[in-house]
Amino acid sequence: MPSHGKAPAGRLRDRLSKTRTRLTDRLNTLLIGKKTVDPVLLEHLEEILFTSDIGVETTVQLIDGLKQRVDQNSLDKPEQVKNILKEQMISLLDASQGLPASNLLEKASRSPYVIMFIGVNGVGKTTTIAKVAYYLRGQGQAVVLVAADTFRAAAIEQLQIWGDRVGAEVISQKRGADPGAVVFDAIAAAKARKIDKIFIDTAGRLHTKSNLMEELKKIQRVSGQQLPEAPHQVTLILDATTGQNAIAQAQVFTESLGVTDIILTKLDGTAKGGAVIGISHRLRIPISYICTGEGLDDFQVFNPREFVEAVFA
Ligand SMILES: Nc1nc2c(ncn2[C@@H]2O[C@H](COP(=O)(O)OP(=O)(O)OP(=O)(O)O)[C@@H](O)[C@H]2O)c(=O)[nH]1
Ligand SMILES: [Mg+2]
Structure with a gap:
C-alpha cells in the first residue's frame, strides 16, 4: 500500500544521514566546549553552512540573522545556536511554500487535471511520475501517463513498465513522433473518459538542433488548446545530488515556463541536502514533494519542519 506520502520520521532521518553528517555533526563539533558566540565562531559556522550546499546568499542571510540576535542580546550561548538556526531555516522554507502545490494536486477539483513534469535528463522525472501515480492510485484515482519523451531510446517502454x-494507463505513439501531437491526442482521449490525472513525461535532452524549451512550450500550448487552463501544474524535477547546480538548471526552466512547484529527488545518498534550503530561498517556488530512494514508497510530501528536524536530529 502507498504510504500516503507520510513516511515515518525515522526513515527520513536515516535517508538524510549523509547530509546530517556534513552539516549537523560538524556543527556539533564546532559548538562543543565553546563559551561565547563570538565573531570567530560565526565565521566557522558560515564556512560549515557554505560547504553544506546551502549557497552563498542563503548562508549570508542565516549568519546575518544570528548576528542580529547577538546584537540584540538574545543569543549569547553556543548551545542556542542550533535551535535558532533551525527556526531560521524553517521560516526561510515556509516563506516559499505559499499554498503547497502538493495540496493543489491532491485537492484538484478539475478533472482531468494535467501535470507536466520537466527537468534535465536523468534527474528522475519518469521514476517520480510513477511514484506520484502510485500514491494517487492508492487513493483510488484514475491516472493516465503520457509518453511525451519520444526521443530517448526505451523512454516509452520505461514509462509503460x-x-x-x-496500475496507470500509458498513452504513447511510436518513437520519434511529435511530442505535441502525442499530448494533444492523449488529452483528447482522456477527456472522453473519467480520468482524474494526466501526467506528461517529457524529455530531458533532445537532438542538438532541437530546442528543449521550445518543445516544452509547445506541449504546454497544445495542452491548453485541448483543455482550457491545462497544464494545471508544471512540476520541475531537480536532482539534489547536483547541489547548487540545480539552482542554475531551475533558472533556465523558470525563465521559459511557468514552473508551479519543485520535486527534489535523490536526497538519499547525498551530503548535499542543504541545497533544499538554498533552492527554496533563491527560487521562491514551493517544494511539493521529496524523493529519498528508487522505490515507489521513497516519496513524501515536503514539510519544512520535518525536513529540518530530520537533518538536525
Ligand atoms: N537514489 C535515488 N535514485 C533515484 C531517485 N529518483 C530517481 N532515481 C534514479 O535515477 C535514475 C534516473 O531516473 P529516471 O526517472 O529515468 O530519470 P529521467 O529524468 O526520467 O531521465 P531521462 O528520461 O533520461 O531524462 C534511475 O536509475 C532512478 O532509479 C531517488 O530519489 N533516489
Ligand atoms: Mg525519463
Whole structure:
C-alpha cells in the first residue's frame, strides 16, 4: 500500500544521514566546549553552512540573522545556536511554500487535471511520475501517463513498465513522433473518459538542433488548446545530488515556463541536502514533494519542519 506520502520520521532521518553528517555533526563539533558566540565562531559556522550546499546568499542571510540576535542580546550561548538556526531555516522554507502545490494536486477539483513534469535528463522525472501515480492510485484515482519523451531510446517502454506496475494507463505513439501531437491526442482521449490525472513525461535532452524549451512550450500550448487552463501544474524535477547546480538548471526552466512547484529527488545518498534550503530561498517556488530512494514508497510530501528536524536530529 502507498504510504500516503507520510513516511515515518525515522526513515527520513536515516535517508538524510549523509547530509546530517556534513552539516549537523560538524556543527556539533564546532559548538562543543565553546563559551561565547563570538565573531570567530560565526565565521566557522558560515564556512560549515557554505560547504553544506546551502549557497552563498542563503548562508549570508542565516549568519546575518544570528548576528542580529547577538546584537540584540538574545543569543549569547553556543548551545542556542542550533535551535535558532533551525527556526531560521524553517521560516526561510515556509516563506516559499505559499499554498503547497502538493495540496493543489491532491485537492484538484478539475478533472482531468494535467501535470507536466520537466527537468534535465536523468534527474528522475519518469521514476517520480510513477511514484506520484502510485500514491494517487492508492487513493483510488484514475491516472493516465503520457509518453511525451519520444526521443530517448526505451523512454516509452520505461514509462509503460512503470504504468503496468502502478496500475496507470500509458498513452504513447511510436518513437520519434511529435511530442505535441502525442499530448494533444492523449488529452483528447482522456477527456472522453473519467480520468482524474494526466501526467506528461517529457524529455530531458533532445537532438542538438532541437530546442528543449521550445518543445516544452509547445506541449504546454497544445495542452491548453485541448483543455482550457491545462497544464494545471508544471512540476520541475531537480536532482539534489547536483547541489547548487540545480539552482542554475531551475533558472533556465523558470525563465521559459511557468514552473508551479519543485520535486527534489535523490536526497538519499547525498551530503548535499542543504541545497533544499538554498533552492527554496533563491527560487521562491514551493517544494511539493521529496524523493529519498528508487522505490515507489521513497516519496513524501515536503514539510519544512520535518525536513529540518530530520537533518538536525
Ligand atoms: N537514489 C535515488 N535514485 C533515484 C531517485 N529518483 C530517481 N532515481 C534514479 O535515477 C535514475 C534516473 O531516473 P529516471 O526517472 O529515468 O530519470 P529521467 O529524468 O526520467 O531521465 P531521462 O528520461 O533520461 O531524462 C534511475 O536509475 C532512478 O532509479 C531517488 O530519489 N533516489
Ligand atoms: Mg525519463
